[in-house]
Amino acid sequence: MTSLSIAEAAEQTGLTAHTLRYYERDGLLLHSVERASSGHRRYTDDDLRWIQMVTRLRSTGMPIRDVRRYAALVREGDGNEAERLELLLAHREVVERQLAEVTSHLRAIDYKIALYEGKLAPTE
Amino acid sequence: MTSLSIAEAAEQTGLTAHTLRYYERDGLLLHSVERASSGHRRYTDDDLRWIQMVTRLRSTGMPIRDVRRYAALVREGDGNEAERLELLLAHREVVERQLAEVTSHLRAIDYKIALYEGKLAPTE
DNA sequence: GCTTGACTTGGAGTGCGCTCCAAGTCGGAG
DNA sequence: CTCCGACTTGGAGCGCACTCCAAGTCAAGC
Numbered sequence: 001m002t003s004l005s006i007a008e009a010a011e012q013t014g015l016t017a018h019t020l021r022y023y024e025r026d027g028l029l030l031h032s033v034e035r036a037s038s039g040h041r042r043y044t045d046d047d048l049r050w051i052q053m054v055t056r057l058r059s060t061g062m063p064i065r066d067v068r069r070y071a072a073l074v075r076e077g078d079g080n081e082a083e084r085l086e087l088l089l090a091h092r093e094v095v096e097r098q099l100a101e102v103t104s105h106l107r108a109i110d111y112k113i114a115l116y117e118g119k120l121a122p123t124e
Numbered sequence: 125m126t127s128l129s130i131a132e133a134a135e136q137t138g139l140t141a142h143t144l145r146y147y148e149r150d151g152l153l154l155h156s157v158e159r160a161s162s163g164h165r166r167y168t169d170d171d172l173r174w175i176q177m178v179t180r181l182r183s184t185g186m187p188i189r190d191v192r193r194y195a196a197l198v199r200e201g202d203g204n205e206a207e208r209l210e211l212l213l214a215h216r217e218v219v220e221r222q223l224a225e226v227t228s229h230l231r232a233i234d235y236k237i238a239l240y241e242g243k244l245a246p247t248e
Numbered sequence: 249g250c251t252t253g254a255c256t257t258g259g260a261g262t263g264c265g266c267t268c269c270a271a272g273t274c275g276g277a278g
Numbered sequence: 279c280t281c282c283g284a285c286t287t288g289g290a291g292c293g294c295a296c297t298c299c300a301a302g303t304c305a306a307g308c
Contacts, residue, residue, distance in 0.1 A: 085240040
């Protein structure tokens with residue numbers, strides 16, 4: 001089991017050290033990250049795996065507040081899987097609606113782009 | 125040519141009256157909206173069409189600042205189509221990268237969802 | 249033993265995109 | 279003439295998600 005400094009964890013996860021501390025403070029992680037005798041954080045593989053899940057939720061647009069709720073459910077342990085599932089399904093719906101909206105707006109923008117390209121090609 | 129009050133324009137565009145004023149102040153519109161003798165804004169069809177384009181750019185994630193740049197180019201009139209095209213193409217790239225990222229993260233979340241569903245179905 | 253560099257903390261600051269407030273104006277209904 | 283409701287303005291405030299700062303600690307190298 002490797003154990004990484006905050007800088008290494010930042011590199012691995014694509015987050016900044018600032019953000020890693022912020023997530024921990026804000027209750028997005030399952031528990032406080034272990035410390036070396038120096039007091040420096042040491043990230044385990046499990047930590048990184050969870051942070052990856054957090055990153056997935058965040059970069060699909062889930063608000064910090066909801067990630068915290070999800071983390072709290074997982075922290076509680078077995079017995080609330082239905083609730084976790086509900087939360088994920090609700091999020092999934094939001095994301096899909098959003099994807100559809102962005103896609104349709106992008107098509108309209110593509111149409112505009114085609115106009116400009118058509119306008120550019122013939123005229124000198 | 126119809127001409128709408130700010131409340132009606134808000135309803136039509138899905139924005140709030142606050143946001144419509146804010147966009148105008150911030151230079152996202154092509155020109156100041158016309159006024160009735162009372163001083164109240166009157167939105168024309170052209171205004172609404174442009175606001176729709178702004179909405180498309182915004183809801184695909186283009187920052188206000190870039191929408192303002194695009195509006196400035198259009199305001200300038202003929203001659204900078206290449207620049208407008210460049211801006212739209214750059215935006216398009218960003219959006220597509222983002223769509224791809226969100227989609228792939230969503231797949232990972234779907235996998236998690238499947239786990240929970242599988243866990244729920246068999247056990248009682 | 250001193251310096252260096254990577255870390256620690258609480259708390260303040262930032263950027264974005266609205267969102268709202270207070271005070272005022274206007275046109276029309278009663 | 280008075281009231282109402284829809285609007286006007288400049289400017290303040292807000293929520294979100296970081297992002298940074300100052301001051302301090304620690305381990306290792308010279």
